[in-house]
Amino acid sequence: MIQTFNxxxxxxxxxxxxxxxxxxxxxxxxxMHWLRIRSESIQQLxxxxxxxxxxxxxxxxxxxxxxxxxxxxxDRAEKAxxxxxxxxxxxxxxxxxxxxNQPELRFAVNQYALAVTQTEWRIVKTRHGxxxxxxxxxxxxxxxxxxxxxxxxAVHSYMLRLLDDLVRSREERLWLRSxxxxxxxxxxxxxxxxxxxxxxxxxxxxxxxxxxxxLLLFGTATSLAYWLLLSSEDPYQSLxxxxxxxxxx
Numbered sequence: 001m002i003q004t005f006n007x008x009x010x011x012x013x014x015x016x017x018x019x020x021x022x023x024x025x026x027x028x029x030x031x032m033h034w035l036r037i038r039s040e041s042i043q044q045l046x047x048x049x050x051x052x053x054x055x056x057x058x059x060x061x062x063x064x065x066x067x068x069x070x071x072x073x074x075d076r077a078e079k080a081x082x083x084x085x086x087x088x089x090x091x092x093x094x095x096x097x098x099x100x101n102q103p104e105l106r107f108a109v110n111q112y113a114l115a116v117t118q119t120e121w122r123i124v125k126t127r128h129g130x131x132x133x134x135x136x137x138x139x140x141x142x143x144x145x146x147x148x149x150x151x152x153x154a155v156h157s158y159m160l161r162l163l164d165d166l167v168r169s170r171e172e173r174l175w176l177r178s179x180x181x182x183x184x185x186x187x188x189x190x191x192x193x194x195x196x197x198x199x200x201x202x203x204x205x206x207x208x209x210x211x212x213x214x215l216l217l218f219g220t221a222t223s224l225a226y227w228l229l230l231s232s233e234d235p236y237q238s239l240x241x242x243x244x245x246x247x248x249x
Contacts (some may be wrong), residue, residue, distance in 0.1 A: 004181050006234035017107050021223040028197040028215050033115050037216050052199040059192035077235035085171035087162045108143040112136040113247040121244040127178045195223050
């Protein structure tokens with residue numbers, strides 16, 4: 001399995017982002033010094049200041065749109081987990097002695113929750129899930145279907161609806177978990193970030209000290225943005241609120 005940015009430990013994530021920032025800073029400074037040495041008249045190479053905005057605006061918009069997509073994915077992951085947890089809890093409540101008194105239903109629910117927690121939650125990155133979770137789900141489905149003669153039609157219909165909602169929540173979770181990192185988008189974002197740094201170097205050719213300071217500040221800001229978004233792409237690893245142990249309660 002290919003290791004993604006989210007799979008790396010925190011120190012490795014920070015190191016990767018810092019290395020990229022230093023590389024971009026070095027390229028930008030090298031361009032500035034090369035142009036200053038090669039040119040007889042620096043003023044002829046310095047573009048007007050708004051030139052920088054033309055490139056950085058495209059970079060900022062694409063970064064913002066991708067960030068919005070990542071946070072939307074986090075919202076969907078939280079919603080899917082809440083729905084899965086609530087459906088399991090409702091099925092457990094129905095199995096209590098003071099309601100339907102169906103211990104086999106409670107056992108099937110707990111077996112499914114245990115299989116999801118131990119074999120599927122953060123391990124599987126495919127839409128098919130694991131065999132253990134699928135087997136537990138089939139047993140839960142058979143148990144629910146077999147209770148049609150023991151409960152009223154309305155209650156049985158309600159139980160089947162809860163089961164259908166549980167299946168949809170699981171499918172949503174598996175789909176979100178299986179989505180790969182958007183390498184094409186990140187390639188374009190990183191290239192636009194590099195071009196934005198080069199644009200800063202160009203507009204500051206006649207002010208090398210101001211150029212170095214501007215590049216340092218811009219590089220720090222973009223590196224922080226990169227780290228935040230890259231570390232948030234997998235909500236099941238980045239969000240502490242997505243704790244699979246809640247499915248067991």
